[in-house]
Amino acid sequence: MAMNFGRQWFHADSQVGLTDTALEFEGLVIRGDFLKGIQTCQSQLRTYYWQRRYKQLKRVLENKVNGRTDRLVYFEGMWPDFDDKDNQILDLIKRALPWYNISSTRRADEADISVYSCYQGSWDMSKTEKSLRILFLAENVRPSFSDFDVSLTNDPYPYGGRNVYMPVWSLEVDWFKRGRPYQDREVYAQELVTSEMRAESLSNWAGRYKKAVYIGNNAEPLRMSVIHELRAHGIEVDCFGSQSRPVVDKIGLLRRYRVNICFENSITYGYVTEKPVHAYLAGCLGIYNSNAHETHLITNEATGFINMQQYELSIERLVLKTRTLMEATVPPTRAPLISSEVADRFIDGLIVGLRERIQWI
Structure with missing residues (x-):
C-alpha cells in the first residue's frame, strides 16, 4: 500500500490578508472607520479578496443602518457529531459579542459570521462572501488568510493580529459554567484542573x-x-x-x-x-x-x-x-494542572482576543 506523506503548501496569493494594505484595512474597520475601509476596497476591486471584503463591509453597514441587534453564525466543515446550535465556539462568540443576540443558522447566505474547519472535505464558500470568516483549526496545521479573516488555532503566533490562540486542550474545560456536556464532548469544571x-x-x-x-x-x-x-x-x-x-x-x-x-x-x-x-x-x-x-x-x-x-x-x-x-x-x-490565575487569564484573553478581531461585524 502506498504511503502518502502530506504537507501544507501555500500558493503565492494565499496570504493576501497579511499584506500591509490588508492589515491597514483591518485596523480601519476595527476602529470603526468604515468610510476609509470602503475606499480601500474600491481601490483594490480587481482582486477577489477585496471584492469579498467590500461585500462584507457593505453587509455590516446595512446591518447598522437597519439597527439589527442579532448576528447569525454559520458552521461548515466541522466534525461529524458537532452540534451547530450548541457548541463551545458559539458560546465563545456569544461572550465575545455580548451586545448582540447570537444564534446559529444553517443558511450560509444569511450568515454574518461563518466558521469553517478541516474535518469534512472541501467547502462551498460562494454563499458566505458577505460574512466575516473564521477558520478553526484543531490540528497541528497553519492558517491561511486569503479566504479567511480570523483564525482560532493551536498556534500561538499572532499572524499580524489575525490569529487567536485556542489550543485543543481548552475544549475540555467548562469555562462558561454550563454544568452539562455538549453533544460532541464532556466538559469538566475548571476547579478539577486548577485544584x-x-x-x-x-x-x-x-x-x-x-x-x-x-x-x-x-x-x-x-x-x-x-x-x-x-x-x-x-x-x-x-x-x-x-x-x-x-x-x-x-x-x-x-x-x-x-x-x-x-x-x-x-x-x-x-x-x-x-x-x-x-x-x-x-x-x-x-x-x-x-x-x-x-x-x-x-x-x-x-x-x-x-x-x-x-x-x-x-x-x-x-x-x-x-x-x-x-x-x-x-x-x-x-x-494543579494549571493555576487558577493562569486559567482565568487564558479564558479572559481568549474572549477579549476574539472580541478585538470581530467586534466591528
Whole structure:
C-alpha cells in the first residue's frame, strides 16, 4: 500500500490578508472607520479578496443602518457529531459579542459570521462572501488568510493580529459554567484542573491495573517505539483506539489503569491537545511528550507526568520511573494542572482576543 506523506503548501496569493494594505484595512474597520475601509476596497476591486471584503463591509453597514441587534453564525466543515446550535465556539462568540443576540443558522447566505474547519472535505464558500470568516483549526496545521479573516488555532503566533490562540486542550474545560456536556464532548469544571489532586481522591488506586494504557488513533512512530521498549522491559501496555480496540468512554477506561501513555501526535510549540487533561482527570500518571510546559499547562513530576521533552530520558530511566510510579502503594498528591490565575487569564484573553478581531461585524 502506498504511503502518502502530506504537507501544507501555500500558493503565492494565499496570504493576501497579511499584506500591509490588508492589515491597514483591518485596523480601519476595527476602529470603526468604515468610510476609509470602503475606499480601500474600491481601490483594490480587481482582486477577489477585496471584492469579498467590500461585500462584507457593505453587509455590516446595512446591518447598522437597519439597527439589527442579532448576528447569525454559520458552521461548515466541522466534525461529524458537532452540534451547530450548541457548541463551545458559539458560546465563545456569544461572550465575545455580548451586545448582540447570537444564534446559529444553517443558511450560509444569511450568515454574518461563518466558521469553517478541516474535518469534512472541501467547502462551498460562494454563499458566505458577505460574512466575516473564521477558520478553526484543531490540528497541528497553519492558517491561511486569503479566504479567511480570523483564525482560532493551536498556534500561538499572532499572524499580524489575525490569529487567536485556542489550543485543543481548552475544549475540555467548562469555562462558561454550563454544568452539562455538549453533544460532541464532556466538559469538566475548571476547579478539577486548577485544584490540587490529593491521594485520597483516588480511592480506587489499589484496584487499578498495574499496567500502562495507550488510547489513540494514530500509530505515530515515537509512541509505538516507546510502547515496544516498555514491553521489552517487562512493563505491560494495553492499547486501545480505532486501529485496535475502539473506546466509548475514554476517561472511564483510563480510571482503570495507573499509567497512561499520552504522547501528542506531533510536537510544535503551542500544540497541546486533550491528552494530558484526560490523563490528569482520570488520575493516571502520564508518560507524555510535548512542550506543554512552555504554554499554560504544567506537565512535570509535580502534576504526575514524565514529560520526555523536559527530561533527557534513556529508555532504562523511563522504565525505572514508570515501574516506580506503577508500583506505588499510594498515588502521589498532584499539583494543579494549571493555576487558577493562569486559567482565568487564558479564558479572559481568549474572549477579549476574539472580541478585538470581530467586534466591528
